[in-house]
Amino acid sequence: MQRRILAGDRLIATFLIGCVLFNYPLLSLFDRPLALFGVPLIYAYVFAAWALVVGLMAWAIERRIS
Amino acid sequence: MLEAPVVVTVALVYLGLLFAVAWWGDKRADQGRSIIANPTIYALSMAVYCTTWTFYGSVGRAAVSGIGFLPVYLGPTLVMALGWFLLLKMVRIVKANRITSIADFISSRYGKSHRLGGLVTIIAVLGIIPYIALQLKAVSGTVSLLLSYPDIVMPDRSATMSVAADMSFYIALILAAFTIVFGTRHLDATERHEGMVAAIAFESSVKLVAFVTVGVFVTYGMYDGFGDIFEHIATHPELRRLVTAIPSGQGYTGWFSLIILSGLAVLFLPRQFQVAVVENVNEAHLKRAAWLFPLYLLLINVFVLPIALGGLLHFSGQAVDADTFVLTLPMSQRQQGLTLLVFIGGLSAGTGMVIVETIALSTMVCNDLVMPLLLRRKAAALEERKDLSGLLLAIRRGAIVVILLLGYLYFRLAGEAYALVAIGLISFSAVAQFAPAIIGGMYWRGGTRAGALAGLSAGFLVWGYTLLLPSFAKSGWLPADFLTQGLFGSELLRPQQLFGLTGMDEISHCLFWSSLANIGAYLGVSLLRPPLAAEATQATLFVDALKETGPVGAALWRGRAQVSDLRELVGRFLGPTRTEAAFAAFARRRGGKGAALEADAQLVQFAESLLAGAIGSASARVMVASVAKEEPLSLEEVMHILDEASQLRTYSRELERKSRELTAATRELQDANARLQELDKVKDDIMSSVTHELRTPLTSIRAFSELLRDDPKMHLADRERFLGLIVSETERLTRLINQTLDLAKIESGRADWNGCELDLKEVVEQSVAATSQLFREKGAHVELDLPDNLPLILADRDRLVQVMLNLLSNAVKFLPPGSGRVHVVLRALAEGLEVSVADNGPGIRAEDQALIFEKFRQVGDTMTAKPSGTGLGLPISRRIVEHFGGRLWVESAPGEGATFRFTLPYAGPAEPAAVAGNPA
Numbered sequence: 001m002q003r004r005i006l007a008g009d010r011l012i013a014t015f016l017i018g019c020v021l022f023n024y025p026l027l028s029l030f031d032r033p034l035a036l037f038g039v040p041l042i043y044a045y046v047f048a049a050w051a052l053v054v055g056l057m058a059w060a061i062e063r064r065i066s
Numbered sequence: 067m068l069e070a071p072v073v074v075t076v077a078l079v080y081l082g083l084l085f086a087v088a089w090w091g092d093k094r095a096d097q098g099r100s101i102i103a104n105p106t107i108y109a110l111s112m113a114v115y116c117t118t119w120t121f122y123g124s125v126g127r128a129a130v131s132g133i134g135f136l137p138v139y140l141g142p143t144l145v146m147a148l149g150w151f152l153l154l155k156m157v158r159i160v161k162a163n164r165i166t167s168i169a170d171f172i173s174s175r176y177g178k179s180h181r182l183g184g185l186v187t188i189i190a191v192l193g194i195i196p197y198i199a200l201q202l203k204a205v206s207g208t209v210s211l212l213l214s215y216p217d218i219v220m221p222d223r224s225a226t227m228s229v230a231a232d233m234s235f236y237i238a239l240i241l242a243a244f245t246i247v248f249g250t251r252h253l254d255a256t257e258r259h260e261g262m263v264a265a266i267a268f269e270s271s272v273k274l275v276a277f278v279t280v281g282v283f284v285t286y287g288m289y290d291g292f293g294d295i296f297e298h299i300a301t302h303p304e305l306r307r308l309v310t311a312i313p314s315g316q317g318y319t320g321w322f323s324l325i326i327l328s329g330l331a332v333l334f335l336p337r338q339f340q341v342a343v344v345e346n347v348n349e350a351h352l353k354r355a356a357w358l359f360p361l362y363l364l365l366i367n368v369f370v371l372p373i374a375l376g377g378l379l380h381f382s383g384q385a386v387d388a389d390t391f392v393l394t395l396p397m398s399q400r401q402q403g404l405t406l407l408v409f410i411g412g413l414s415a416g417t418g419m420v421i422v423e424t425i426a427l428s429t430m431v432c433n434d435l436v437m438p439l440l441l442r443r444k445a446a447a448l449e450e451r452k453d454l455s456g457l458l459l460a461i462r463r464g465a466i467v468v469i470l471l472l473g474y475l476y477f478r479l480a481g482e483a484y485a486l487v488a489i490g491l492i493s494f495s496a497v498a499q500f501a502p503a504i505i506g507g508m509y510w511r512g513g514t515r516a517g518a519l520a521g522l523s524a525g526f527l528v529w530g531y532t533l534l535l536p537s538f539a540k541s542g543w544l545p546a547d548f549l550t551q552g553l554f555g556s557e558l559l560r561p562q563q564l565f566g567l568t569g570m571d572e573i574s575h576c577l578f579w580s581s582l583a584n585i586g587a588y589l590g591v592s593l594l595r596p597p598l599a600a601e602a603t604q605a606t607l608f609v610d611a612l613k614e615t616g617p618v619g620a621a622l623w624r625g626r627a628q629v630s631d632l633r634e635l636v637g638r639f640l641g642p643t644r645t646e647a648a649f650a651a652f653a654r655r656r657g658g659k660g661a662a663l664e665a666d667a668q669l670v671q672f673a674e675s676l677l678a679g680a681i682g683s684a685s686a687r688v689m690v691a692s693v694a695k696e697e698p699l700s701l702e703e704v705m706h707i708l709d710e711a712s713q714l715r716t717y718s719r720e721l722e723r724k725s726r727e728l729t730a731a732t733r734e735l736q737d738a739n740a741r742l743q744e745l746d747k748v749k750d751d752i753m754s755s756v757t758h759e760l761r762t763p764l765t766s767i768r769a770f771s772e773l774l775r776d777d778p779k780m781h782l783a784d785r786e787r788f789l790g791l792i793v794s795e796t797e798r799l800t801r802l803i804n805q806t807l808d809l810a811k812i813e814s815g816r817a818d819w820n821g822c823e824l825d826l827k828e829v830v831e832q833s834v835a836a837t838s839q840l841f842r843e844k845g846a847h848v849e850l851d852l853p854d855n856l857p858l859i860l861a862d863r864d865r866l867v868q869v870m871l872n873l874l875s876n877a878v879k880f881l882p883p884g885s886g887r888v889h890v891v892l893r894a895l896a897e898g899l900e901v902s903v904a905d906n907g908p909g910i911r912a913e914d915q916a917l918i919f920e921k922f923r924q925v926g927d928t929m930t931a932k933p934s935g936t937g938l939g940l941p942i943s944r945r946i947v948e949h950f951g952g953r954l955w956v957e958s959a960p961g962e963g964a965t966f967r968f969t970l971p972y973a974g975p976a977e978p979a980a981v982a983g984n985p986a
Contacts, residue, residue, distance in 0.1 A: 008150055011356075015147035022140045022325060024318035033306070038293025040309035043371060046136055050143065050364055057147055057357035 010060035014053060021049040073212050073409070080410050081244060081417070084265045088248055091264030102263045103347045105354035110267035111341040112359045113274070115142065115332055116366055117197075117419040118204035119490045121273055121412050122389050124367065128374035129388030132308035137321050138490075139367055141328030143360040152333065153352050155508055156343045158611045164679040167426060168339045168500060169434040172522075174683040175507040175608050176515040177600035183434030183684050185519065186500065189526050190336050190430060191469065192534075193496025194423055196489040198473030199480065201416040202241075206234035208393055208412050212405070218386060218394050238474040241420050242467045249425035250462045259425065263345050266422060269414035274366055276411025277392070281369020283404055284376045284395050295372050298379050305378055309371070323574035324491070330501045331494040336426035337419060344426075420470070428465035433682030436461050441688055454638045458680060480541055492533050495576050499525035502581070502588045511605040514592045521588025528580040533572065536561045599704040613715070623667040627694035632665055632673040635693050639680045648676055670694060745814060755922050756806050759937070763795040763802070770795075798936065805938040809921070812945050819865070819949065823858040823973045826866070826899050827892055833870030834890060840878045846886030856894050860973035861950040869946050869954075872939040873903040873966045880907030880964070898952060898971035906963040915956050919944050943968075 020026055030045040037044075094101045102108070127135040145152070156171075165171050169190065173183030210233065211218070248262045289295045299305045332338055346352070377391030386394055393412070396404040437458075502525070503518040531553075539548045539561075552560035562572050564579055597605060637645040652672050665673075670690060677686035699707075770788040774780065780788075811817040834848060841848050877888050889904040910918065922937040940954075947954040951971045958964035 011147050011150050015144055018140075018144045018147060022137075022144070023322055027318065027321070035296065038296050040296060043133055043309060046133060046140075047364070047368070050140065050360075053143060053147070054357055054360045054364055057360065061150075061353045061357055 007060050007063075011057065014056040014060060017056065018049075018053040021053070022046070070213055073209060073406075076406060076410070077209075077413060080413060081240070084268065084417070085244070085247070087268045088261035088265040090261070092259075092261035095260035100260060100347060102260050102267065102345075103351075105351040106358060107264070107267045108346070108351040109355035109358035109362065110270040111263045111345065112332075112338065112355060113270035113362045113366075114266050114337055114341055114418045114422050115335075115359075116270070116273065116363070116415060117490075118201050118412055118416045119197075120366065121277060121415040122204055122208070122392055123490065124370045125374045125377065125391045126387070126389035128308070128370050129378055129391070133371065134321075135370060136367065137324035138328040138494075139363040141325040141330075142332035142363060144325065145329040145332055146356045146360050149352060149356045152505075152508075153342060153356075154349055155611050156333075156339075157346045157349050157352065159508070159608055160343050160346075162611065163607065163683065164675045165683065166344060166679060167430045167433065167682075168334060168336055168504075169430040170678075170682045170684075171339075172500065172503050172507070172518065173434060174678075175503075175604050176513065176518045177598060177604055178684040178687040179515050179519075180434070180438040180684045180688075182515060182519055182522070183430075183682060184438065185522055185526075187427075187430040187434045189496055189499060189522065191427055191472075193493045194336065194427060195469065195472045196476050196480070197493040198420055198423060198470065199477035200489050201420050202234045202238055202473055202477045204389075205237055205413060205416045206232075207390070208409055209233060209237075211390060211393055211397070212409055215397060215402075215405070218384075218397055232478075234477060235474055238470045241417060242424075242470040244417070245421045245424045245466050245470070246463045248421055249428070250459050250466070258345055260345075260347075262421065262425065263341065266341065266418050269418040270362070273411040273414040273418075274362065276407045276414070277366050278369065280392055280396055280404060280408050280411075281373055283399075283401070285369060285372045288376060288380070288395070288399065289372075292372060295375050295379075299375055302379070302382075305375065308375070317571070319569075319574045320571040323571075323577045327491065327494045327498055327573065327577060330498040334497045334500045334504065335423075335493075336430065336497075337422035340422055340426040420473075424466050424469050427469050428462045431465040431469070432458060432461045433685060436465070437681050437685045438688075441685055453641060455641045455680075458639065479543075488537060491573050492537060495529055495533055495573065495580065496526075498577070499529060499580060499584055502585045506588060507605070508608055508611075511602070511609050512592055512597065513588065513605070514595070514597050514601055516594070517588045517590070517592030520591040521584045521586075524587040525580045525584025528583045529576060532561050532564060532579055533576040536572065599699050602704050623670055623696070624699060625670075625694050625696035627665045627670050627690075629665045629669065631693040632670065632690070635689055636673050636676050639677060639689075645676075665694075748813060749810070752806065752810060752921075756802070759802055759922055760799065763799045767792050767795045767799075802936045802938070805936050805942060809938055809942050809945070812942065812949070820862045821860050821950070822863070823860055824863050824866075825856070826859055826901065826970065827852045827854070827856060829863060829866045830870060830890060830892060830901060833867050833874060836867075837871060837874045837878065840875060841886075841888070844878055844881055844886055845884040846878065846881045846888060849887065849889045851889070851891040853892065853894070856892065856899060858973045859899055859950075859970045861970055862946075865946045865949075866970075869943040869968065870901070870903075872943045876939065876966070877903055877905040877907070877964075881905055882907065895969065898969050900967055900969045902965050902967040904963060904965040909960040909962050910956060910958040910964050911960050915958065918956065919954075 027042075027046075030042045032041060034041040091101055102111070124135045159165065160171065163174055165174055169183045169186035172186050173179050176182050248265070249259055285291060285295065289298070296309060299309060333342075373391055373395065374388060377386070377388060377395055380395065380398065381391075393405065393408050396408055499522055502521050503513070506513045507518070535544060536549055538544045539546055549561065552558065558565050562575055564575070567575065567578075570578065633645060633649060636648070640648070652669070656668070674686050674690045677689055680686075681689070770792050774785065774788055808817075830852060831850075834850065838848070874888070874890075878886075881888070885906075887906045889902075891902045891904075893900045893902075919940050921941050944954045947968045947970065952969045954966070954968040956964055956966050
């Protein structure tokens with residue numbers, strides 16, 4: 001029971017993190033003509049944030065809480 | 067090589083393969099060995115979200131607006147993080163109430179309303195038909211592109227051809243036939259289609275593989291990776307804005323609106339509701355699918371921008387539509403195999419969407435639009451037909467054909483017009499209108515039927531006015547000044563600057579006004595009056611879906627119905643055989659109570675839910691009411707019953723808690739009892755040994771006393787000797803009793819320990835001093851080897867003295883008279899201090915060395931005829947030493963004396979724990 005509640009809370013936190021990362025104003029910080037290893041900054045940022053959110057969800061769901 | 071026959075054959079073979087997968091899935095489902103019962107397949111079936119709009123359209127969108135294609139996938143990712151809660155609740159509700167579509171869901175929540183279900187169906191059909199048209203356009207467009215291979219010729223936009231010569235017409239027909247075979251082979255009471263889901267999951271894999279393959283080909287085959295493409299872009303200033311900024315026409319508001327819209331669409335698009343909620347096999351699958359599906363979205367989008375940029379660079383200056391880059395780039399490189407793979411991928415994306423969407427829509431049209439009308443208008447005609455399941459199937463098949471033909475019609479009329487390009491988002495905005503009624507309905511008891519009707523209607527009208535009609539105007543179907551001048555020439559009513567609101571893109575504009583109208587009307591009208599009884603009942607079933615409610619629904623039905631009537635009614639829609647089986651199974655579950663003539667509330671409830679699966683909850687309600695004499699419940703009564711139910715829940719929770727506490731208490735008691743019994747056994751053992759040991763001295767005391775009593779003339783010397791023996795035996799007896807008590811205390815853990823840091827040397831010296839008289843009497847010599855300044859140890863001084871006295875007095879006992887030597891050594895080792903007491907007595911045989919530490923065991927006492935000790939000294943000493951974390955043992959060989967050693971750990975930071983512990 002405790003485990004379900006914790007996993008659920010982690011998912012809600014992931015949702016909130018995603019909402020902040022994917023939107024103005026954080027998004028605007030990366031909206032500039034720079035490149036990271038040849039990849040435009042905003043493109044790299046959105047995909048990295050996206051991968052982070054998916055990773056956090058997988059972690060929250062799959063991890064066994066001992 | 068890629069001529070028409072090849073392309074058509076490949077397409078048909080692929081569709082045949084899909085059908086084989088579906089057939090296999092259905093067969094396995096019938097055998098009870100489902101192939102779709104795992105979270106990966108479930109997540110793949112959700113990926114039906116990715117249509118040709120994703121497969122071809124994302125690249126087109128990226129070519130215009132850079133990363134502007136992404137929010138449509140970020141929204142679903144965020145929503146899936148909440149899927150654990152939202153989808154789980156929806157799945158529970160759907161399974162408990164046998165809901166088969168989103169229209170049924172809303173209608174059922176607000177008291178099983180026909181009008182509401184119909185309205186939802188109309189919004190869904192109007193919103194989705196253009197979306198289906200988009201798929202037809204994409205599939206037919208790619209076929210005609212392929213046919214001109216290897217040249218890249220954009221389809222002629224101005225040419226008009228007859229319907230008979232139009233390939234997309236045949237594609238629509240093939241898809242209709244395909245969907246009919248997939249989705250309406252037989253009538254299922256739960257509307258689940260395992261075969262279809264298997265085929266959709268297969269298609270999702272194909273489109274992902276195809277897209278990633280072409281992405282890798284463009285990025286690493288045509289260019290040298292991501293960096294290379296972006297470097298090329300640097301030399302094209304007109305392309306650079308695509309990769310460096312949020313698209314200007316969209317802005318952050320538009321970006322945000324798209325995230326919200328797509329997040330709602332992934333829940334409420336009829337096809338998404340179908341695969342994620344209705345087709346869900348096991349709610350546990352939601353967990354893993356909740357992150358696998360977003361991962362799928364991430365993967366299918368990685369190569370969108372490289373393909374778009376690669377296409378823009380490659381076809382720079384040529385008239386090649388960016389929507390076709392996915393196909394035309396491999397074509398331009400003469401990659402036949404890859405081109406075909408892309409075509410198959412696009413075909414998968416298109417057909418998957420069309421199949422699931424039309425199945426979902428046809429269920430809605432049948433259950434929430436046609437059946438209610440038939441029930442109202444042709445009730446008499448329906449009465450006469452014995453078996454209506456054929457009619458239901460026919461209605462659904464007809465609906466599928468009509469929906470696809472409407473899609474085709476829209477495609478023909480709209481052609482290449484604006485309306486098709488933006489249609490994906492227009493559809494999303496339409497289904498977003500369901501959100502307040504659904505989410506409100508799942509979490510708020512106060513929503514009413516009137517409120518939901520008002521909200522949906524208001525939102526739908528605003529959507530039509532601000533998004534659909536303007537798209538018609540832009541396509542030229544309406545006068546253009548509708549956009550610029552507004553309705554009736556009123557500037558305030560300009561559809562895309564409603565009431566003068568500017569500064570937003572059209573999607574955000576529509577989202578704002580439609581949700582304002584929708585949510586406002588829903589809340590406002592709901593708050594006008596309290597819910598009716600039927601609404602309150604359904605509200606409880608929905609809002610409390612995640613609680614363990616028990617059969618509340620049955621408690622809320624009061625009336626009389628005949629079992630035979632119900633059976634006949636259900637049989638007419640489901641067929642007699644399956645009805646019999648279902649009723650029999652229900653009777654078995656309830657312990658064979660199926661024989662009664664009169665149906666009770668639970669049976670009525672069961673029959674209604676069976677019917678609801680086939681014809682929708684609202685129609686099922688009407689049909690059941692037609693064969694039962696029902697007493698309507700007032701709102702007060704409903705509230706009363708619901709209160710009782712919730713009180714019962716509270717009581718049962720309380721009861722559960724109490725019972726858990728009782729179980730815990732019982733366990734504790736059992737443990738305590740076991741411990742007591744063990745102690746009791748220990749006590750018994752000691753008692754029996756002790757009694758035996760006590761008997762020996764008592765016997766001798768008694769024997770000597772009797773001698774003294776019976777022989778008054780005994781010599782004085784004898785008398786004194788006997789009295790001396792009596793005294794020493796009495797002393798032994800006292801010692802025995804004291805030590806027994808001491809040992810019992812130690813073993814039961816009730817001994818008093820006064821642990822403190824002390825100097826072991828002092829203890830040894832004190833003990834030796836105390837026993838010096840004994841040594842002198844025996845003429846023995848004691849040698850001490852006690853270094854100064856040793857570390858302190860943690861122990862009980864008196865107890866240690868007891869140990870030392872025991873060892874020393876033992877040694878004295880066995881020393882040879884006159885020549886005895888005892889050597890006491892204190893040493894510091896790594897683990898602690900070691901004390902050894904060595905004597906030059908007779909020694910102890912190896913086999914006796916373990917025995918001497920057992921209670922009441924005395925071995926090989928060669929010096930005296932009878933035992934002189936109690937047999938408890940060494941066991942007690944060993945327990946004392948062990949209590950302080952040390953150990954006590956003996957080293958000896960016969961004839962070479964014996965050395966008793968014990969160690970005690972240093973008083974360090976870790977030591978207190980060892981003292982607190984209780985090794986007994």
